[in-house]
Amino acid sequence: MESEAKYAVVGLVVVLLTLAVIAAILWLSDDGLSKDADEYVVYFEKQSLSGLQVDGWVTMRGIKVGSVESVAISKDNIEQLEVILSLDATTPVKTDSKAVIRRNLLTGLAWVDLTESTQEAQLLKTIDRKSPLGLPIIPEGQTELEAIADSIPRLIEEIGQVAQRANTFLSEDNRESVTNTLKNIEAFSNTLAKNDKAITELVSNLSEMSVELSKLSKSWTTVGNSAENDLNKVTAEVELTLKDLRDAINRVDDEVVVIAKALRNTADVFAAEATTISKSIDEAARSIARVADQFEDPKGAIFGPNRNTLGPGESRLR
Template sequence: MEPHARYTVVGASVLILLGIVAAALVWLLASGNGRDVRHYTLTFTRQSLEGLEANSEVHMKGIRVGSVTRFAFSKKQPGGVDVTVEVDAAAPVRESTRAVVDRNLVTGIATIRLVTLQEDSPLLDRAHATIPEGESQLQQFSQTMSQLAQGADETMKRIRQALSPENQAAFTETLENLRVASRSAGALTARMDATLASIGRGAGALQSTLTLAAGDFHRLADRYDTLGAQAGTDLGEAAAAVRQLSGDVSRLAGRTEDFLGDAGIELRITGQQLRSTADALGTTSKKLGDPRAALFGPSAASLGPGETGR
């Protein structure tokens, strides 16, 4: 009986140990393999989740910081998918952090990349926080390619419009005009060479003329200097002559004044004599106006008291 009792105790002990180990494993798995983790919810509406699976890696700055735990269609945003991830608590997940889906173009396996836009934003450490969706490089590349395609389509439309029959005819005419202009360019170049040669000869002749003119100008300047000296001498002599003439005129004016003074006196005397002569002539004319009185004397009627006739 005793051996059977010992085997029962041993079996029960083993079963208890196995239960403890199993419970520890379950607890470790439920708690993130013994790591301190935080759970975040990511909602994707624009990016495709093709190639993303449970336990897919979550990276931050090239370092694996967590993994995907589950998927579910979003009840808040129609057409969106909620992805729950667990991230190491030491990872600096901030309020400006965005979630981006990266996909390997060769294998097609997708991962989640956490991108922090502002490193000085507060840490996102509250329970069951939500990380907004960002823009992946593939999405940006797709948008860029779409814009390039639109630009290329617009360019092709413009090219087709530029190559319309009317524009082709105008372009052909322009080319023909260019050919004619290129043929005329040789003759024009020859004419320009001849013109430049003529200009060169004219410039040489002008230089010679200027040289001769410079010599003439020097000689003329010397003559003007001599003439200026002579003119200075002549002007001095003329000034002396003018001064002498001024003296003569002054003396003549004095003599004239003296002459005019004497003439004035003589004219006054002559005037007085003429006035006396005129009076005598008046008296004589009165007498001659009555010949009878001049011959026989005045009449008795014209005599005054006490007067007698001749």
């Protein structure tokens, strides 16, 4: 009875271990991805797929985002290798994303890496860029080693151009010119060495001259400042004089206006008086004329005018 209980426990443990192994296999086969996945296709033409296997990793910025579903030669173009990728639905594959092959140098195993994605680009699955399989196409990119390899021919060509220019520069005529130039430099150096004392004296004289020029400059600065101050004083005095002159002119203008007004008033008074005097003279003249007329006719002056005498403004009837 006791042995049967042990067998039951052993059997239960075996069953549990079997279920755990099956669950682990299922989890590993799922690659840790969610059940929602998007498929993309890459057509590799320049890069070798050596070491790339089905279920191999697909990474983006060092993080696993999917796996390789299949690897095959394209039916439409045998120069291209068709690789179908299964990526997590949340993977931000953009229109500027590129696919490159990375390799582990120790194991030789390869995987697909998605590079060059930017935040501003649109999601690839939102645009109409489909393959004959109906899947979005991720363009093939270029690895750093390939970029270096592509730059080597240009580098070699540039090195050749530099070598050609060097050969041209070092031609027979140029070598002779360079030799003469070096000789002239050597002769000039010897001349400088021979006249070292004179050059030292010249430098000393230049230094003293610099000091004197500095003193002279300071003197001129002082003179300039003094002249500027004097000029400012003269300018201020001239401005004050001009102001006084303007005030005097304004006062004269005011006096002239007052005098002119007084003259106009006096002229008006004289004119009125002259008019009055003229009227008085006129009336006096008329009175004198009447008196004279009376002296010419004494009878009329005593007894009055004759009836036949016409009065002022009268005329005889015809």
